[in-house]
Amino acid sequence: MICPNCERNLLRKERTGNICSHCKRRYALDPKTNSLRLSDLRVRRIATGLTDDGRILITPGQLWYALSRKRLREGEFAPGCAGGALLGGVFVGFWGLFGELPFMLYISGALLATALGIQIARQMGAGRGIAPMTRGAFRSEALAEWLRVYGKLPPGVIDDSGHPWPRRQADAPPPNAVLVCPDASVAAFLAADGLPDRHGVALVQGPEHVTALLPALPPRGPVLVLHDADAHGELLLRQLRETLPGRPVVDAGVSLRTVRSMPKAVAYRDPERKPAAEVMRRLTTLGEFTPQELKWLAQGWRFPLVGVPPVRLLTVLDRLAEQAGRSVDAERRHAAEVGFLTWPGVADDGPDPAGGR
Template sequence: MICPHCERNLLRKERTGNICSHCKRAYALDPKTNTLRLNDLRVLRIATGLTDGGRIHVTPGQLWYALSRKRIRDGDFDPGCAGGAIVFAVIAALVAGFGGLTFLWYVSAVLLAIGLGNLIAHEMGVGRGIPPLPRSVFRDSALVPWTRVYGTLPPGMVDDIGDPWPRRPADAPPPNAVLVCPDPSIAAFLTADGLPERHGIAMVQGPENVRPSLLSALPPRGPVLVLHDADARGELMVEHLRAKLPGRPVVDAGLSLRTVRAQPKAVAYRDSLHKPASEEMQQLTALGKFTPEELKWLARGWRFPLVGVPPAKLLAVVDRLAEEAGRRGDAERRQAAEVGFLTWPGTPGDGSAPAGER
């Protein structure tokens, strides 16, 4: 590997304890000792690309996907190993045939079975779509060593731990729309890049946070935007909110399952621990909007995550939706003010409905 400090090409024996034997400086990640085969220079290169050259901020969840994408797509079955086993099986069979060594026939058969098994598994996609390093342990595996050496996260990165959904100050003007965003990495990403403040958006974690008190502060037709993964639960979240909020515009801001699956460069992954329950699959089937093949894909736990969308592209799309919601909200409030709607006599305490509930 290349030392990130002196740029010398280091043999394994020249980097004991993650310290370069030439410049004597420590580095964070060694491709021989971490699951994603990372090195510091690769992390820096990928992080720079995600931040669009430092123009925007990104989060650990987005970095995890970008570093895992190739391994998720290709899987961990190496067809070269299969080829080697088959070659040795043929050699063993030839030696057994010419030398009369019976036991080599058994060795040949075992090697042939291993080689063909690996080859068939690779062609069938066994292991494909399974992250070699789960997102939940990426921090301990990659970011903790990184911060131990460099003191901070990679350049341009903001953290997504804790509660990244911004709290609106008590004296803030009423929001123009609500953005439901369950993914903490995306919530931290949008907040760090100023989207909620820029467009007057109240961002919340889930449908349970879309409370009457929040809705009453919106314009009468102020929308609820839903930003979700392309998976079973994301699709159902939109439908549940529409059922919960009759008369209120609920906008599916994506990801669209059908659109994502049509993209040749989109790399989905499988999450065996979070496959949709049979009840959820029944609800999806009852919607009548998915093909049998799409339902089968969802039932197996396949998903395409928001963190997999190129950050600059995701920010541009959500920016556009939020800007449109802001324009509509301002227009509705201006119209309401012209007819005295916002100064309607009475208060919620004497039985009149607050703005936004009529």
């Protein structure tokens, strides 16, 4: 690997303890000692691309997906085991034949059967889509080591471990729309890049927070829903539409069918988020999904919000929020034209009852 400090090419023996033998400086990540094969230079390069050369801020969740994407696509099951078992089986087999050791042939057969079993399991999809390093492990292992070495997160990356959904003040102006975003990492990204303030949008975590904001919303103020393309995300969108009749509920992504039709969208499986039978029963009852889609969802496949390129996500949401603001402004202008929120008996060009001009 290349030292991120002096840019010398280092052999394994020249970087013991994550210290360069040439410049004597420590680095954070060695591709030989972490499951994502990360190096400091790769992390910086990927972070630079995600932030559009520093134009926007991103979060650890978005960085994790971008760094995991290649390994998720590979979907390697029992890495190295099949080759090792095959070579071992062949070696032990020859040893048993030429050494006239029958018991070695049994060991050889077991090793060859193991290699064949691993290969068959790979062909059947075992291990495919399982992240070698989870989002939690990325934070507690890779980023924790980065912080120990450099004292701060990679350039352009902000902390998303707090409560990123802005708390609405009592004297705040009424929002134009509500944006539901259950993912704390994406919510932190949107808040840090100023989308809620830029468009007068209330950023909230879930349906219960939408209900609390309804009195402050204009009658046709839309509810924009961001969700993962998985069983829980699809159910969230439909629950909001059921509980908010007459209110525009806009699917702001990620769309299941759009994702599945895009070859570059790398889905993954999260064993901790595999949908329960009740969730799948409710989705099946809707009658909106094909058998193939239901099978995909039931197996725990998903495409997360953090997987959407940050610049693209921000661009789409800017457009949707701007459209929502225009529709609400038109509604408010119409209300003013018909006398809504005007003082009774006072002409438009008359004196201001508050004493102004």
